[in-house]
Amino acid sequence: MRPLVLDDDRILPADPATRAVARQIYASVRGLPIVSMHGHVDAGVLARDEPFSDPAHLLVVPDHYVTRMLVSQGARLEDLGVPRLDGGPVETDPRAVWRRFCAGWPLFRGTPSRLWLEQELHDVFGVRVAPSPETADDIFDAITDCLARPEFRPRALFDSFGIEVLATTDSPLSSLADHEAIAASSWGGTVVPTFRPDALVHVARTGWQRDVEALAEVSGVDTSTYSGFLDALRQRREHFVRHGALSTDHGHESAGTTPLDPADAGRIYAAALAGRVDESDARAFAGTMLFEMARMSSEDGLVMQVHPGVLRDHDSAVHDLFGPDQGFDIPVGVDFVHGLRPMLEAFGRHPGFRCVVFTIDETTYSRELAPLAGVYPAMRLGVPWWFLDSPLAMRRFREATTETAGFYNGAGFVDDTRAFASIPARHDMARRVDSGFLAGLVTGGLLPLDEALETATDLTVTLPRLAYRRRG
Structure with missing residues (x-):
């Protein structure tokens, strides 16, 4: 770890x-x-x-920097929870998406995505262990607990980020x-x-x-x-x-x-x-x-x-x-x-x-x-x-x-x-x-x-x- x-x-x-x-x-x-x-x-x-739903849909699914890197190593967008226009089957379990992301964490070495994600995890959500298959569930649970609190709702984060x-x-x-x-x-x-x-x-x-x-x-x-x-x-x-x-x-x-x-x-x-x-x-x-x-x-x-x-x-x-x-x-x-x-x-x-x-x-x-x-x-x-x-x-x-x-x-x-x-x-x-x-x-x-x-x-x-x- x-x-x-x-x-x-x-x-x-x-x-x-x-x-x-x-x-x-x-x-x-x-x-x-x-x-x-x-x-x-x-x-x-x-x-x-409204509260953000879960860590995967906040940090992984909407970020095409993240998803394209995982796709380049063989992942499927369906398995990363990206919705299909035809309503076809995609992964709906955010914890499963998060585990795939954490398993692919080494792929982001040397990239700006790694810098951004590390700072988000550390400064915004207080995470102190690097993502990995072994830590995925604990990090998911820690962020989920944060998202349930009022200070992590969108407007509160907007204000705490200092966005003018x-x-x-x-x-x-x-x-x-x-x-x-x-x-x-x-x-x-x-x-x-x-x-x-x-x-x-x-x-x-x-x-x-x-x-x-x-x-x-x-x-x-x-x-x-x-x-x-x-x-x-x-x-x-x-x-x-x-x-x-x-x-x-x-x-x-x-x-x-x-x-x-x-x-x-x-x-x-x-x-x-x-x-x-x-x-x-x-x-x-x-x-x-x-x-x-x-x-x-x-x-x-x-x-x-x-x-x-x-x-x-x-x-x-x-x-x-x-x-x-x-x-x-x-x-x-x-x-x-x-x-x-x-x-x-x-x-x-x-x-x-x-x-x-x-x-x-x-x-x-x-x-x-x-x-x-x-x-x-x-x-x-x-x-x-x-x-x-x-x-x-x-x-x-x-x-x-x-x-x-x-x-x-x-x-x-x-x-x-x-x-x-x-x-x-x-x-x-x-x-x-x-x-x-x-x-x-x-x-x-x-x-x-x-x-x-x-x-x-x-x-x-x-x-x-x-x-x-x-x-x-």
Whole structure:
């Protein structure tokens, strides 16, 4: 049985002199509020404020970082409790799911998932033994006992985590009833929606026509024409703004933003409604929709988040059986320089426009993204996310971008998580990485300590507050 012990200097530099400075910087930001502006926690969890059901459905089932690692070693999603769209049989015993997770604990060595999970287990639930087949039941029982207590309900954890604001990710078709319930409650937590129109702008997607019909119904706008479709999206954006939204979110495979002539866009839209659109036209339409979303952001002030470069649901059979976000996203190369050029030429200096650009292709940091963010006032660098939100990758991000874009053309850390209890661990990891990087500048004679301390605070809270402030 291995003890679960957290090294308080984890992630900080190994060099003693630099580590001493990093400790000082980290201590100055360790307790600052969490500004969580991009994530996928279900607002209904906080609206209902019901106790979490069990450790497996809190820490394993919703976290695709965890499940994909276990799948890579032969586990089946059914055996990990992930529900099937067809209602087929899956493991319903959370203790059995938890045992499978604990048996696979060695697989997470060296991964950010291990860092997050260890901190969750240790700091949130008081676990002091490492997961293993021998300890699985005892850990399960200990966490279950915690979850039965009022201080472990969602809103209480939100407050104890020190979350200043939490942004969710929501379909344009959503009524945002959960956000309304939160706002109407006596609880003081701030939870805001994020407008995610992906399902409506990828016209070759199965079910797209059905969703366009639903868009017409919820917006009250006729979507039988392309212009009506745009008007309906504007109406839904207004609905989100009224409910406190600060940003939009766009996950495209390409960074293309070339606008089509409205007549061509209308032709493709009509063909898609008739079920006759081809892949080439679908890609062109997705690019013009990114451009139109930028135009709308310049009008309504919602900050635009763009994270291209992912082939969604690489395993189509898994996607068809388990639904979105379960088919294993895989990175692909992206040309940001040419792709974003139409959008940035049109709106990159617009005072009402702000765009935060993410990537999972590290080769683009110094060659493309930092130079772009270093010249267009409307663009900010999104920190590493999905595949790159790890200590080493975050360090490489700072090394690749700071000399060109500086610190202040960034947008602060985003956790991009569905695993609610991991939010503080993820933000803590980012603070440790930044503290170590800043400490290196101090001990290298490149930055005074007082400026490093100020910068650490700005990276932690000031920059995300500014970057995600509505521009209108």
